[in-house]
Amino acid sequence: MSLIVVPLMAAIAMALIVGAILRDSRPTACPAIGWIDGVDISLTGNAAKVASLTICDGAGCVPGGVSASAAPTFGTGSVTRQSDTIWHYDVGMNNPEWITVQAADAAGAILAQKTFMLNWKRVGGSEQCGGPAMTDPVVLAIP
Template identity: 35%
Template structure:
């Protein structure tokens, strides 16, 4: 019985200290890496799609345009480009939410057949203003026959 009383007393003391200890926290944000994704609806005839942001472009599956700048060797590109099974494309930023993207459609020789720049408007969908969180931006329509 004495053991049970001590256990209850310790539990009550712990619960009573929780609000005081909560004030001692650093308020640090959790170490969470968020991915920022943009859907692209691309139309027209082209062999591959290339995306550029902040002066760096993805490696193009069609050989790439001559002016494409790749990240230094051993570093990951700041984003990934994936063609989904529904025919749409997904651009995922691995580091931050870019303010601007440039999309390029390439022919089978790697020549640019269409190019368009987009200003992105991101909206936070979770997290907090202090710590950030996941974000989304409207889908992009890219017509490779427009140039």
């Protein structure tokens, strides 16, 4: 009897091990989703002088005017003015490691420029599929 039971138990154990390995090795199916991450830029000092911001990251530069009416385009950066002191930079699903913010007056004169390192934290989704992220606001002092 033990000649039948021992091999049978070994076969069942092996089947369970192989099943567990195969289950863990299958790729995760992620839902078709998208999101737009962004960075808030807070202006201090003479923020009323600022007519536009230009923001550069590793992918290039995006100019922004005074109007917040233009809707951001999915997957590309856009800069909009939210209030007298708050601007917003939409980065789509691309989270740059750094941005350089340049503030200009109505005549185009550069008022201030600074590079900021960004620390993105995922706030939704999953580790396997990704998800929306946020970073702390950056502060640009306008003399």
